Amino acid sequence: MKGLIASTGITPTDRVLRTGRATVRWDRRGATVTAVLVVAVAVMIVLSLMVGEYTIGPSALWDVLTGAPQRRLDRFFVLDRRLPRVLVAVGVGGGLAAAGAIFQRLHHNPLASPDIIGFTSGSAFGAVFVLIALGGSLTTGAIGAAAGALATFAIIGMLTAVGGLRGTRLVLVGIALGALASSATTYILSQAHLPSAAVAHTWLIGSLSGRGWGHVTILALGLAVIAPLIALLHRSFRALDLGDTVAATLGVRGGHARLALMLAATLLVGLAVAAAGPITFIALAAPHLARGLTRGPGILAAACVGALLLGISDLIAEHAFPAPVPVGVLTVSIGGIFLLWLLIREGISHRV
Template sequence: MTGLTADTRVLRSRHWSLRISRRAAVVCGILSGLLLVLLVAALMIGEYVVTPAALVQTLLGDPPARLDGFFVLGRRLPRALVAIVVGASLAVAGAVFQTLTRNPLASPDVIGISSGASVGAVAVFLVWGGSLDQAAIGAVVGALVIAAVIVLLTARSGLHGVQLILTGVALSAIAMAVVDYVLTQVFVASATTAQTWLVGSLQGRGWSDLVPAVIALALITPLLIRMAPDARMMALGDSVSTALGVRTVRARWMLLAAATVLVAIAVATAGPISFVALVAPHIARRLAGTPSFLAAALVGALLLLAGDLVAQYAFPAPIPVGAVTITIGGAFFLWLLWREGARRG
């Protein structure tokens, strides 16, 4: 996994080196093109159709009509960009968890990180009467607390194996029980708002929601680029990675913290959207032929943006995007469980 192949090229300088897979680079280029096409479609289609010429003029700052500027710049562009950033964040976090644990079933929503973020956000919003913007702080705290508990409970066995999945499922069940209890103790209107958020929705998301998600992703990305070689070696096992010079404990904590922050910000922005973090890294690995954070991010962005378009226009009335990702991800999860069972059997 760490060796060079005919498909691999290495760029070096005096202070750094970068390994590039030609197949992964081609796949990332194609995924970027598809994402751009999907973004253009998201800006044009809807009850009010924007023509290609009007779209170009609007993006250049000279909309031919007020409605063009309102729909493209005021509603569709920020919502689409939120979908891209949140999908990328969840996918990268899922790739990190699956690499660290060496478990294909590990993802933030399966092992309870997303549920912890949900508890924190709901506590701020419903118990302490904060706004949805303030709930972002609660989501970060909740996700970090659950991550710390998982680390403590799996300290002896390490962040891998069946124990991790079972621990995460148990913590997730407890967290959602807390959420359900809180929902029964508040006003119906507040509970309805929180319940819609808990499914995962991009409805009404605007520029103010995009800013913190972009900042978090921009701050975490350099760390992930720097830690990517260590992550690839850690996927071979602690003893092998340690022999190759990786400071595994330090690297594990840094990657875990980075992934947890990405999940927390994504959940605070759009709610606990399920299964993107589980599905996207698997699809990216199959396409690129190697683990790639960039490929995972692009697949996650594509999945969530496409899912949001389906949620908006494929049904008589718009539905939360989380309902779409749950349906797709649930089927993928069952297939993954069947494949793992067949492999071990």
């Protein structure tokens, strides 16, 4: 029985619903944990709207969100300052975590996240090149970030076609590509005017400060295209886990499915970097935490964990220090500790 469950990808907590010729299967534990995470994200959003130097009470927040008569200052802080910022945090954290979950599952490597294998650095280079070298705007900077991520995707794709990239080799090649992209970004910054270089340097750390409705719009439009694509391709994961031969018998073309999923994850990285800069380690840590909670590889659960991690990190970065710090400073510090723990754990189990 256990062998049958392992070969079909069905877990002991799966529930199956049959309606006519269609069959819908879901994991009860995963669905429950994901629902709890969604509630936690909602609570985090409400908390982010209320706390700060100017505190807003529950009744005042309700008045602002429902359009009831309210004080102008309440409306300014909620709608113009805090709501866009926390929505960007949710979108960026969720997008990075979903991309990390896709990379890790496709490559069967716990270190295969956009931060490690060069996609984040490539995306940052594309955005900085457009913003500084070409004098671009917010919109063109977003296009540059996507182009940088896609260029990294193309390079890794070519290397994969030549010799195959699996396991540790993929990580090492990704680190090399990330280093090259980072050095190119540093060169561009060294040639820029001081004010532009200072702004770009803060952005490169990863920051949600000053995020407005323009950033929210870009994120929303991008996610509206990418999220349905991932949902359509999600069923391919179970088939790919069984190998290309078995996947082919199930009607899934392994190469095409992997390419489409990698492309979707790459676009998520470019979108997130364009909105908030190269915020690191959310894509690495969130999928691991989600798998520990759900005992499964759910992308939605990982996205919720990522949104929650970045939202809480931004609250801490904004209010827990004598002066606000970019959220990227906090995530890279926590992420470094997490990476060391992950390397020790995987090294003990001989998987890295």
